[in-house]
Amino acid sequence: MSMRTFLTMTAGAGVLTAIVAAAPASADDSKLEELREQGFARVAIANEPPFTAVAADGKVSGAAPDVAREVFKHLGVNDIVASISEYGAMIPGLQAGRHDVITAGLFMKPERCAAVAYSEPILCDAEAFALKKGNPLKLKSYKDIADNPDAKIGAPGGGTEEKLALEAGVPRERVIVVPDGQSGLKMLQDGRIDVYSLPVLSINDLVAKANDPGVEVVAPVEGAPVYCDGAAFKKGDEALRDAFDVELAKLKKSGEFAKIIEPYGFSAAAAMSTTREKLCAAK
């Protein structure tokens, strides 16, 4: 069996190699060329309407992917292929070459700007709370949550809201990381958390869908800034990002941009009144 085992092992290794044999993605200005060639860009989304959504037939929509789809079309990349990811996994996934760009309402913040290459702003929104009818704990800001030792907040893991809560001084054990919007709402209804925080439009969409008279919305959250997202590229793909920005600016100018995002409830004016530079510098 000896020699044979070696042979079998070699064969096994062969099978492995075959499976492993996927080309490592390269990262330079030829990136756009590469995307054109493969005919699509791989985007990370979160399935959080209205930023990102997946329809019953599996089709990807939402404001962020719709804008990206349009821009990429102008760049000669015909389609986008989306994979749903947790917010926290998006940047590591981008760095690991899992996707080419994040189009998910991942708001620009200084430390994120340091980790990825953002496009110019696309979607802007303020933060909101969903809470039990009548706001029994009287929570209006992240600070209020920090000050009330009984209040538990739910937020997406690695999302803006989790950071805001932690920065406002809410201890880790009262910030419950919730995998997705539906789970967050469910946990609020079940009383596992007292407040669930997402951007205004997301909360509105979620609460509207739930159609639960026992849930109310506080928007915007006091003291929380308005944030804007951009398409996030891997560091090193700045050439692609710049090309993206050029086409994005054209869309903004032509009014097409507003046509895409306003039906979802986003304000085109808000996105156009600020810049990546300002948002990345803001503290």
Add this chain to the structure above:
Amino acid sequence: MVAPIIRIDNITKRYGPLTVLDGLSMEVLPGEKLALIGPSGSGKTTILRILMTLEAISGGHIEVDGDQLYHIPKNGSLAPADDRHLHRMREKIGMVFQHFNLFPHKCVLDNVTLAPMLTKGVARAAAEKRAMELLDMVGMADKAKSMPAQLSGGQKQRVAIARALALSPKIMLFDEVTSALDPELVEEVLNVMRKLAVETDMTMLLVTHEMGFAHDFADRILFFDRGKIVEEGKPDEIFRNPKQERTQTFLRKIIAAGHRV
């Protein structure tokens, strides 16, 4: 004077601290029928297992049919044998086990044809023809398509004999081939072996507790005790007239236990 087909020269066999064979030497002539008798644990089965290369030796040399069994000559001295050499040497030797060791997933015929087809490249048709002759000889031709689980112990052992014969070895080793059988099945196996002893000129080594059979079957009897040959001779000499005290004691006990001599 004919050269011996087996020459065992001063071999030892140890299992850890236990010495089973201690400086044993013996020779077997071609065509000789040899019976190894003696109390349990005296090392007689170990001899067969060593000849079949189921156990390695701790020291000494064995020559089978003119070649070293466990060694190959290399630059004038002897080096340990490799797999190829052992493979070649095993062609000369066949063995029948106490517990038959038939392959339970193969029918009787396939049990007999497997080794010739695999080790000698015999074509299926030829292998089956030869197998049927052998099965006929052991009286098992009508069970060729049966599975081992459907056979009695005696039938299994007869198939096992046919299986060993199918490789046409020069030396056959029989290791207590009847001791796992119900008493009424012993005779059918012994009959096959008697026939074999008469009809072939194979060298045969037999380890047995059937003293009567050993007497009829063997040209020479070796009496083993504690890893040594205590006494050897013609069956009549050993059974009628044992010289050593240990042989006498052993035979007395055997007779007292109701075995026929």
Add this chain to the structure above:
Amino acid sequence: MTDWPGYIGLILQGALVTLELTVLGSVLALVMAFVAGLGRVSRFLAVRALATTYIEFFRGTSIFVQLFWVYFVLPFAGVTLSPLQAGVLALGLNVGAYGAEVVRGAVKAIGREQREACIALNLSRYQSMRYVILPQALPLMLPTFCNNAIELLKGTAVVSLISLTDMTFQAQVVRAQTGSTLVPFATILVLYFLMALAISYGMRWLERRVTRGLDGVRT
């Protein structure tokens, strides 16, 4: 109005991915089980050591951790796998390590007597393994292989966490879209159970086929 047929369709699409993962993962697991299982009974120390390391490593860490590692860490070593490849690789290697112990156990369970018969009949090591030991060991492996396959099926749910659109993932999507938790989860629980049943019936059928004759009933 909820588009239930559409959503059920989504879950069924996920079921196909789950099926694909289970089948491909099982194939890899089977290959690894035999390679590593036979490697563990090899004569060569190096082969045994390699097989043992593989087995202990993959049995030692959680499938969940392995999956995340393959998916997020391996790319930094220049190996980027699609979610499906990552899933198949992690599941196959993980379950293969368990299967290897089954192969080893079954091969060892075919006793000394059969091995000695092989030596006496002058079969080579390979021939003994191929024609005598494995055919007898295989029926002993099947019941445990069946359990392993079901474990693998259940393990596929974990891949939903690396955004592979399997059944569990699609159930999450449906849940996000419809706001109903009970329906998608109950549906996939039943679907998983049916798949597990299919595996165990299939294996039982296979077992009956390979053991025929061993119990004394000729085919």
Add this chain to the structure above:
Amino acid sequence: MEWDWNFVWEIMPTLIEGLKITILATVFGAALAAAIGLVFAILRMTAPKPIARATAFVVEFIRGTPLLVQLYFIFYVLPDIGIRLPALLAGIIGLGLHYGTYAAEVYRAGIENVPRGQWEAAKATNLTGRQTWIHVILPQAIPPMIPALANYLIAMFKETPLLSAITVLELMNQAKSVANSSYRYIEPMTLVGVFFLIMSLISVVFLRWLEDRYARVEEH
């Protein structure tokens, strides 16, 4: 991306926090599994036929479906019928229920492996049913079960990362949370793997010892 030792030391306390929860979940999950398994086994072996059948079905169903989905079910669906469990408790119940079905099989096999003759001998020596169980059957049935049970304990330990999916802050979830805020996956994920490997290697040694101590009967 390079391996960063400073980062490793920085996140270590957080991961240790998670490890505590992981061990807590394992210990309580195991205790629950041992108890639930006993109930399942007794129901299957001694209850009237319909109940025994229903139990068998439940056991098969739980064994045939993924723990992850069961956890989702316990955590998100049960509140609809008024059962609202804290995340950790839900996780422990999920683990206990899932592995209880495995334990039940071990119990059953262990008891059935006691030879028929032992029951008959007990009857012949006029022992009561209770005495038979306590003095004859269980002392023979339990030792061979121990390695098998320990095996499932280790398996369960390795499935605790699934609890992260229902917001339990165990080892995996702490690692993810660290990764989320630092955008680094290499160190946290590798460390989690190393933690599990170390614990498993220790438990493998322990298991071998258990096997030597209790299961020698199986080998001949």
